[in-house]
Amino acid sequence: MSDFDTIIKNGLIITAADRYVADIGIKEGRIAALGQALGNAAEIIDADGLWVMPGGIDAHCHLDQPLGDGAVMADDFHSGTRSAACGGTTTVIPFAAQQKGQSLRAAVDDYHRRSEGKAFIDYAFHMIVTDPTETVLKEELPALIEEGYSSFKIYMTYDDLKLNDREILKVLALARREGAMVMVHAENADCIAYLTELLEACGKTAPVYHGEAHSTIAEREATHRAISLAELIDVPVLIVHVSGPEAIEQIRWAQSRGLRVYGETCPQYLMLTATDLDQEGFEGAKCVCSPPPRDEAAQQAVWQALESGVFQVFSSDHAPFRYEDPKGKKLHGETACFKHIPNGIPGLETRLPILFSEGVIKERIDATRFVALTATNPAKIYGLYPRKGTIAIGSDADLTLWDSRARTTVRNAELHHDVDYTPYEGLELTGRPVLTLCRGQVVSRDGRLAGEPGFGQFLECGKPQPARPRGEAKGF
Numbered sequence: 200m201s202d203f204d205t206i207i208k209n210g211l212i213i214t215a216a217d218r219y220v221a222d223i224g225i226k227e228g229r230i231a232a233l234g235q236a237l238g239n240a241a242e243i244i245d246a247d248g249l250w251v252m253p254g255g256i257d258a259h260c261h262l263d264q265p266l267g268d269g270a271v272m273a274d275d276f277h278s279g280t281r282s283a284a285c286g287g288t289t290t291v292i293p294f295a296a297q298q299k300g301q302s303l304r305a306a307v308d309d310y311h312r313r314s315e316g317k318a319f320i321d322y323a324f325h326m327i328v329t330d331p332t333e334t335v336l337k338e339e340l341p342a343l344i345e346e347g348y349s350s351f352k353i354y355m356t357y358d359d360l361k362l363n364d365r366e367i368l369k370v371l372a373l374a375r376r377e378g379a380m381v382m383v384h385a386e387n388a389d390c391i392a393y394l395t396e397l398l399e400a401c402g403k404t405a406p407v408y409h410g411e412a413h414s415t416i417a418e419r420e421a422t423h424r425a426i427s428l429a430e431l432i433d434v435p436v437l438i439v440h441v442s443g444p445e446a447i448e449q450i451r452w453a454q455s456r457g458l459r460v461y462g463e464t465c466p467q468y469l470m471l472t473a474t475d476l477d478q479e480g481f482e483g484a485k486c487v488c489s490p491p492p493r494d495e496a497a498q499q500a501v502w503q504a505l506e507s508g509v510f511q512v513f514s515s516d517h518a519p520f521r522y523e524d525p526k527g528k529k530l531h532g533e534t535a536c537f538k539h540i541p542n543g544i545p546g547l548e549t550r551l552p553i554l555f556s557e558g559v560i561k562e563r564i565d566a567t568r569f570v571a572l573t574a575t576n577p578a579k580i581y582g583l584y585p586r587k588g589t590i591a592i593g594s595d596a597d598l599t600l601w602d603s604r605a606r607t608t609v610r611n612a613e614l615h616h617d618v619d620y621t622p623y624e625g626l627e628l629t630g631r632p633v634l635t636l637c638r639g640q641v642v643s644r645d646g647r648l649a650g651e652p653g654f655g656q657f658l659e660c661g662k663p664q665p666a667r668p669r670g671e672a673k674g675f
């Protein structure tokens with residue numbers, strides 16, 4: 200009889216803390232041993248020359264999310280997790296979104312129905328709280344947090360999603376009481392509405408003007424306000440999809456004062472700029488997301504904040520809408536004002552290869568920081584650590600083997616999502632995930648799918664754990 204189901208031999212293991220060469224023994228989906236000469240196994244995988252990292256955790260993506268305006272997301276749990284797996288990700292955390300007037304429990308139940316039996320990799324849920332009624336705050340949220348839904352997102356913009364400051368304070372107080380993590384979409388709704396009105400009045404309705412309406416000042420103000428509200432309640436908060444230096448300065452300022460403020464950024468803020476919204480015809484709609492991509496100086500600021508530890512999390516914010524689709528980007532036709540274009544871009548499969556190539560290979564961040572940003576910190580912050588997000592005895596055998604020398608070119612035709620474009624078409628990358636295992640099972644090999652739908656399990660999340668930024672700001 201074999202000692203292990205699988206042994207991965209001779210790989211360079213990289214965690215958020217260390218790198219060393221060792222063999223990994225896997226038994227019943229978990230890491231059972233780390234060392235040398237481990238014994239025998241039903242399957243031996245030779246990882247000589249490869250880097251072995253924890254499977255990616257994409258802690259911010261949208262799959263099959265019901266939307267109020269008639270738009271339909273291109274990816275569900277089947278195509279979304281298929282795409283994630285092929286890009287080296289082994290856990291996704293999309294959003295069970297409450298519609299105003301709906302019970303939060305009903306939103307979560309509905310989301311379970313949407314995910315059941317479809318996922319290729321493991322998944323948990325964040326919730327989106329849009330209607331914090333007394334029942335939601337006193338009964339539903341405490342019960343749901345206890346049951347393993349320990350994080351939720353709130354919005355400061357979008358008429359059908361946003362909370363006012365008083366509602367935000369109530370939600371933050373609840374999070375403090377129950378030990379939940381609050382993610383904030385920080386943009387000032389009134390600034391955006393005001394600027395949109397001005398732009399529309401002078402006929403500036405093309406996709407490029409989305410970038411002007413969603414001003415950096417609107418993002419900075421809301422980021423500062425979210426931090427202040429969290430400080431008032433004395434609760435940790437995570438600012439999602441940060442686009443540039445204005446919001447980064449607010450987060451850095453808060454961290455330097457010892458506040459428990461976390462930051463997340465995404466590939467679009469490293470790889471795209473406002474000029475990508477300014478394309479022939481309606482093509483710029485493909486890159487409409489909120490906050491929007493900024494300028495090259497903003498990209499540099501985002502890189503620097505990744506390197507210096509202002510950001511703890513790097514997510515895709517995959518929000519999939521097809522371009523050639525009356526329920527996608529062209530919901531209101533090709534002449535529609537930017538304000539009617541569904542917000543979001545795809546990125547589940549390209550998230551890790553982009554950060555690996557542009558970050559690690561180009562030596563902007565080191566490989567341990569890559570692991571922290573893409574797996575370990577999200578696992579800690581969202582209560583999945585140490586089951587997920589690391590390579591340690593007892594952890595799930597969620598592993599991605601990287602060929603750090605392989606060169607690829609991003610082609611939408613080769614991606615596994617159901618979106619009809621990628622904003623990164625033609626991008627040349629170095630480094631590629633060549634084998635991805637979720638709980639010891641191979642889910643992708645050489646960029647191709649190798650798993651089965653329904654293998655992915657729902658994960659109950661525990662209470663958030665601290666993920667310290669470099670510099671060890673006090674209070675974390």
Ligand code: DUC
Nearest residue numbers: 384489516518542543
């Ligand atoms: N916020 C997100 O988190 N995703 C897509 C669009 C948005 O506004």
Ligand code: ZN
Nearest residue numbers: 384439440489
């Ligand atoms: Zn958002």
Ligand code: ZN
Nearest residue numbers: 259261516518
């Ligand atoms: Zn999002």
